[in-house]
Amino acid sequence: MRGRQWRVVPHPGPIGGEQHTGGRSGALRAAIFGVNDGLVSNVSLIFGVAGAGVDNQVVILAGIAGLLAGAFSMGAGEYISVRVQREVFERLIHLEAHEIGSEPEAEREELAAIYVRKGLPDDLADRLATELMRDPAVALETHAREELGLDPQMGLGSPVAAASASFVTFASGALLPLLPFLFASGGAAILASAALSGAALFGVGAAMTYLTARGAFYSGARMLAIGAAAAAITYLVGKALDVGVGV
Template sequence: MSGDGSRKRAEIHHEHRDVNGGWLRPSVFGVMDGLVSNFALIAGVAGGSDDTGVVILAGIAGLAAGAFSMAGGEYVSVASQRELALAEIDVERRELQRHPEAEEEELAQMYEAQGVDPELAAQVARQVSRDPGRALVVHTRAELGVVPDDLPSPWVAAVSSFLSFAVGALLPLLPYLLGVTSLVASAVVSCLALFGAGVLVSRVTARSWWYSGLRQFAVGSVAAVLTFGLGNLLGGMAL
């Protein structure tokens, strides 16, 4: 320790990725859902109709409807979750104002439950409780699993979901828009995209790239095959 009394800070040897930003889940889910649902929709319509214009119209409608639906659903879902968290944070804030001693004792008991000696737990709880803002953060993190200033944004979730779904839904439609009127071309693009999306997801999870890629490929392919068969059946019955 130097003569001026400054303390040596612990050296940080690693960093963590953002797991509470509110963008990863809607982005991943949006791309996957856009790919699978629009690929299945296009396959189903193509299975029941030989009219390329109908297939393109269905693909565009599926893209637009799905993207807006995903964005709206994510906004409402995350906003509701955020409002619930804020309401519970207000409850904790009022408790800290009305019953500071009881909240300090509760915090000490939390530390004791984690293996801290009772005297040290009481001392740490007392020091933390001196700052109401810090005490609120500690209590809400321990009791609710949230941080007041780091709640997910509904707008981030909505925009991420909209854009990712639109990108995913565009891929199986792209060959038709470029003039390739064969479902095989759409299937090839979609299957490659499904596998690639699974590989990308593995970069932010603990799964291997091949497992994640094959899993998404299998899910999307099964959905498309079943929908194509249903469309083919219904199209034949209509004729």
């Protein structure tokens, strides 16, 4: 069954709730959250280290380590998650195909029962199930959607592509708060980093309104407040733990 192609019919969504994570909005969503993760995590890390008043080189080292550690962690997590999702998906589809092949009548009744539960009259549910069971490909797709709550397009994503996208988006978010420290040091770098990160947090928050259709200003300000709070807390912790390294 591996690599089997389905004709996919647009569908309002399976019983098990919305499973639609694919498509362009899914990729946009993943990109926005990847950048956001990198940004918030490295802003907090860099401000914590900078708050301790260490040498500029130490801030840069911590920022690069934070960027790489986070990006690898996100990439690895994404790889495993997509792989496992795909394996589970393939196993369920395989079992379902086997059942449709070996017990078509039981599967037809099962499908009819699902439509009766959805409120269709018995005779209509029966006819619908019979028609849908005629073509094995349609039968399998219908069972996948109606019974298992799976979207046949789901699980076909590439784990490597998902992992790479995660890595790149996290790294680009994490790079922003680090940039000023590559060109300046001390208070000037901290201020520039705060301004750059603040603008980026606001931008990411506002970009999320493509998904939520809420006010861009409110969403941007909320993201900025969350990021600023995280950075302020780690900065104060850094200051409290200031052990006088470097300087």
